[in-house]
Amino acid sequence: MEIAAELDEKIINIVSQGVSGRFKKTKITPETHLQKELGLDSIGILAMVFRFEELFSIDIAQLGVDINVAKLKTVSDVIQAARDILNKALLAKQA
Amino acid sequence: MKIIDCHCHIASEEHTPRSFLEGSVKNMVAALSAQGLPVSVKKLMTIFQSKMRDPFGDALVTEMGEAGISKSVLLIADFTYALKDCILTIEESFARHREVLLRHPGKFEVFGGVDPRWGKDGLALFERSLVEFGFRGFKVYPPCGFSPSDPALFPFYELCAHHQLPVLVHIGPTAPVLDFTVSSPFLIDEAARRFPSVNFILAHGAVSFVEECVMLCRFRPNIYLDISGYQSTLGYDPTATAVKKIVSLGINHKVLFGTDFPVFRLQGEQKDFLMPLMSENGALAELSDKEQSLVLHQNVERLLEIGVGAPATQYAIALDMQ
Numbered sequence: 001m002e003i004a005a006e007l008d009e010k011i012i013n014i015v016s017q018g019v020s021g022r023f024k025k026t027k028i029t030p031e032t033h034l035q036k037e038l039g040l041d042s043i044g045i046l047a048m049v050f051r052f053e054e055l056f057s058i059d060i061a062q063l064g065v066d067i068n069v070a071k072l073k074t075v076s077d078v079i080q081a082a083r084d085i086l087n088k089a090l091l092a093k094q095a
Numbered sequence: 096m097k098i099i100d101c102h103c104h105i106a107s108e109e110h111t112p113r114s115f116l117e118g119s120v121k122n123m124v125a126a127l128s129a130q131g132l133p134v135s136v137k138k139l140m141t142i143f144q145s146k147m148r149d150p151f152g153d154a155l156v157t158e159m160g161e162a163g164i165s166k167s168v169l170l171i172a173d174f175t176y177a178l179k180d181c182i183l184t185i186e187e188s189f190a191r192h193r194e195v196l197l198r199h200p201g202k203f204e205v206f207g208g209v210d211p212r213w214g215k216d217g218l219a220l221f222e223r224s225l226v227e228f229g230f231r232g233f234k235v236y237p238p239c240g241f242s243p244s245d246p247a248l249f250p251f252y253e254l255c256a257h258h259q260l261p262v263l264v265h266i267g268p269t270a271p272v273l274d275f276t277v278s279s280p281f282l283i284d285e286a287a288r289r290f291p292s293v294n295f296i297l298a299h300g301a302v303s304f305v306e307e308c309v310m311l312c313r314f315r316p317n318i319y320l321d322i323s324g325y326q327s328t329l330g331y332d333p334t335a336t337a338v339k340k341i342v343s344l345g346i347n348h349k350v351l352f353g354t355d356f357p358v359f360r361l362q363g364e365q366k367d368f369l370m371p372l373m374s375e376n377g378a379l380a381e382l383s384d385k386e387q388s389l390v391l392h393q394n395v396e397r398l399l400e401i402g403v404g405a406p407a408t409q410y411a412i413a414l415d416m417q
Contacts, residue, residue, distance in 0.1 A: 021331065035363070041330025042361040043126050046142070050132040061141055069142070070363045
C-alpha cells in the first residue's frame with residue numbers, strides 16, 4: 001500500500017509539471033480531469049508520458065505497450081496506466 | 096439532436112503522406128524539446144501513426160455511433176502533386192474512398208479533391224467521381240501551392256455549379272511542408288463572386304482568420320464556415336469559447352459542425368469533442384433548438400440537399416432567419 005501511495009504521488013507530481021497558467025492552482029486528485037480541470041492538451045499529455053519514461057527509465061514502445069493517449073481522461077487513468085506499464089516492465093525484466 | 100460532421104478524413108497514411116505527418120510532428124517535437132524532454136521525431140511518429148490505421152473507416156464509424164454523429168463528410172485533400180511521397184495516386188485515393196462509401200452505406204458523403212495542376216485528367220476524374228461514384232462536393236487545399244481563386248480551378252467550380260454541390264476550402268495553418276501564404280480566406284473572394292451559385296465552406300473558420308471568415312459569411316451569401324479545429328483550443332479553454340463566440344455573431348445559418356478527424360485523435364474521441372459543445376453549459380447551450388439544428392446538421396444538409404426538398408436560395412435562407 002505504501003509503495004502504491006508513493007507511486008501515486010510520483011504520478012501526480014509528473015502530471016502537475018505539465019500544468020500551467022490558470023490551472024496551476026488546481027488541487028490535483030485522482031478524480032481530476034486532465035483536460036477540463038488542468039488544461040492538458042495532447043502535447044501536455046505526451047509530455048507527461050515522456051516524463052514518466054524518463055523517471056522510471058522505461059521505453060514504453062520497447063515494452064510493446066500501446067498507450068491510447070486519447071483514453072487518458074483523469075489522473076486516475078494515468079495512475080492505472082502507469083501501474084500497468086511498470087508491471088509489464090517488471091515482468092520483462094524477470095523474463 | 097441529429098449531428099452531421101462536415102469535416103473528416105480517412106485515418107490512413109494511404110491518403111496523408113508521411114512528409115505531411117512528419118512536418119506536424121516536428122512542431123510537437125519543438126514544443127516538447129523546449130521542456131527538456133528527450134523526444135525524437137521517430138518516437139512521436141510511432142505514436143501518431145498508431146492513430147492512422149483506419150483505412151476503411153471502421154473505427155470512425157464506431158466513434159460516430161458513440162458520439163451520436165449520424166453522418167460524416169470525408170474529404171480527400173490531393174497532396175499528390177505537391178508532395179512526392181504519397182502512397183496512392185489521386186485516382187487510387189478516390190477509388191478507396193468509393194470503397195468506404197459502399198462499405199458503410201448512409202454513413203458518409205465524400206468530397207473529392209484534385210490539384211488543379213493535374214489539368215484535364217484531374218477534371219475528368221473529379222467529374223467521374225460526381226457522376227459515377229456519388230461524391231457530393233469538392234475539396235480544395237490551397238497550401239499545396241495555389242490560390243482557391245486560381246483560374247485553373249474554375250472548370251471544377253463550373254462542375255460544382257452544374258451539379259449544385261459545395262466546395263470546402265482549407266484556410267489557415269497546416270503541416271509545415273506546405274505553403275501558408277495561400278491559406279487566407281480572402282483569396283476565396285474572387286471565386287465566390289465569379290460563381291455565386293456555388294457554396295464555399297471555409298474550413299476551420301472558428302479558429303483561423305476568424306474575423307475575416309465571419310465577415311465573409313456575413314456579407315457573401317455563398318460563403319459558410321466550419322468549426323473543425325476548435326479542439327486545438329480545448330487545452331487552454333475547455334469550455335470551447337471559440338465556438339461559443341462564433342455562434343453568438345448572428346451567422347448561425349452559415350456555421351457547420353466539423354471535427355477534422357483524425358487530426359485530434361491523440362487528444363480524444365469524437366464523443367469527447369462533442370461534450371464541450373453539447374453539455375449543459377457548453378458552447379451551444381445558449382442557442383435555440385432551431386439554431387443548434389442549423390449548426391449541427393441542417394446547414395450542411397441544405398448544402399447537400401439531404402433530407403430537404405428543393406434547396407432554398409441564399410436570400411430565402413436569410414429571410415428565414417429574421
